[in-house]
Amino acid sequence: MGLRIQSGDRRRWATIAAGAAVAVVVVALVAGFALSRSAGEASVADTVAPVLRMTSPEPVRSYRDPVVLRGTTVDAVSVSVGTDTVTPAADGSFELSVPWAPAVEVVAADAAGNLSSVVVVTSFALPRMRAVHVTAHAWSHDGLREAVLDLARAGRIDTVQLDIKDEDGVVGYDSQVPLARESGAAAGIYDAPAALRQLHELGLRVVGRIVAFRDPALASWAWRSGRTDWVVQNPSGQPYSSHYGPIAFTNVGHADVRRYNIDLAVEAARLGFDGVMYDYVRRPDGSLSSMHFAGLAGTPTDAVAGFLAESRYPVHQAGAHLSAAVYGIAATRPDQIAQDIPRMARNVDFVAPMLYPSHWNSGEYGVADPNGQPYDIIFRSLQDFATSTAGTTAQVVPWLQDFSLGVTYGDAEVRAQIDATRDAGIDSYFLWNAATRYHGGGLPAG
Structure with a gap:
């Protein structure tokens, strides 16, 4: 019998020999994977959420201006606010402009569908008058x-x-x-x-x-x-x-x-x-x-x-x-x-x-x-x-x-x-x- 391991960052399946299964499963579990079995074989599913780090956004100077959100992520394939979505760069950095709101929830998703979210509170810079x-x-x-x-x-x-x-x-x-x-x-x-x-x-x-x-x-x-x-x-x-x-x-x-x-x-x-x-x-x-x-x-x-x-x-x-x-x-x-x-x-x-x-x-x-x-x-x-x-x-x-x-x-x-x-x-x-x-x-x- 073979085991299948799902790689969260590449969504690639690999079949390995039964003799190596124990060592691989141990490593997978330490890394945050879960073991499951199907007919005739077992699979390990990625359950680790991506890492999401946000920087504080610059204050908007008008409530008509978009909020520019910047941050970095590890293992995410997309970062979203509502229906607005971007793909992170190779180094995990991203930038996303969204309509003003007093606070916005930023959601990062990896290839396996695991999610991380951060609520970002926005601010306003009153212009000189x-x-x-x-x-x-x-x-x-x-x-x-x-x-x-x-x-x-x-x-x-x-x-x-x-x-x-x-x-x-x-x-x-x-x-x-x-x-x-x-x-x-x-x-x-x-x-x-x-x-x-x-x-x-x-x-x-x-x-x-x-x-x-x-x-x-x-x-x-x-x-x-x-x-x-x-x-x-x-x-x-x-x-x-x-x-x-x-x-x-x-x-x-x-x-x-x-x-x-x-x-x-x-x-x-x-x-x-x-x-x-x-x-x-x-x-x-x-x-x-x-x-x-x-x-x-x-x-x-x-x-x-x-x-x-x-x-x-x-x-x-x-x-x-x-x-x-x-x-x-x-x-x-x-x-x-x-x-x-x-x-x-x-x-x-x-x-x-x-x-x-x-x-x-x-x-x-x-x-x-x-x-x-x-x-x-x-x-x-x-x-x-x-x-x-x-x-x-x-x-x-x-x-x-x-x-x-x-x-x-x-x-x-x-x-x-x-x-x-x-x-x-x-x-x-x-x-x-x-x-x-x-x-x-x-x-x-x-």
Whole structure:
């Protein structure tokens, strides 16, 4: 009787004499082979999985970019991620490009069908952003639009923040999200594909801003249509009124309200926005006891963090990075508007604290006159945000002030804030001016 041995790397069968069988089988078993018998003969099957070693992939710079996977293997004839497969080189090395995912499973197979797998966690490298805020109406205005583009042509900005949904709940372009159309929010003020094409041709990135839960358009429509639980209420069951208006805030805990904002974010990402930033991702100002969030399980703070967690993967999968604009005071007073920075930071690529010097009280962070000391208040508040986001992958990219409120702001005041941001170790920032008029002389070129 003879024995057959299957070689896993060559799938070659060899028949040997019975007298040598014992020695061969011993060697085969030590090497990880199993002995089996068939009619009149025995076979040894390869059960040893191939060796698979992966190197950490380079971070992607856009969620639209493929993840390039590299590694080496011993004895594998193929390496796969899903249906994407490559054959290793003679030395066992391989390279495989696959669509982005937060983690991918790489599988190596040998000729006998044995498998090894490694889960590779991917990462994202946030690009540098020197951005200015642009409203939908400003983009549709030739003079304001060209002034922004001139800043880009001069090398003073590399990113434009263009509004998707504003403080009135108006969606600036002709959104196809059903609720935006049904509620009358889609206004068609500007042509989003054309705007994105023009900005991208200039080499600019575009971050779309969605004012999330301050949404008078949706709140009014929901209340009129009997969807009262979509609206933040007072204890008597009427819409919660604030200095933003008699019916301004939607219910952060309501699934349909959350879904609407996520649908807008995903649509924008698919259109080509490079990033999506949620603003007013919070509860209204005021005493929590004066507000009622119908159906809310947990606290508004839980709901805000949960909303970002719910948003993250759909937005990334659609191709955009995700961020949240937050109050400057949130680093030290998280419960005041339900913005817990460490929890929020776990679910965004960056947090964007609004550090406008005019908004701080005298003495905050030991700064006697924050509005008159823009460098000092920016530098010191950024240190707190660095601490609050430590241990997460989120970066901090501040909103800086380019408007006058109490103190006249010009080139020097804008540059002081940018210098403070740089000295705090951050090379990105967003400038805010509601009228979309900026002091280009305060912006460093290059």
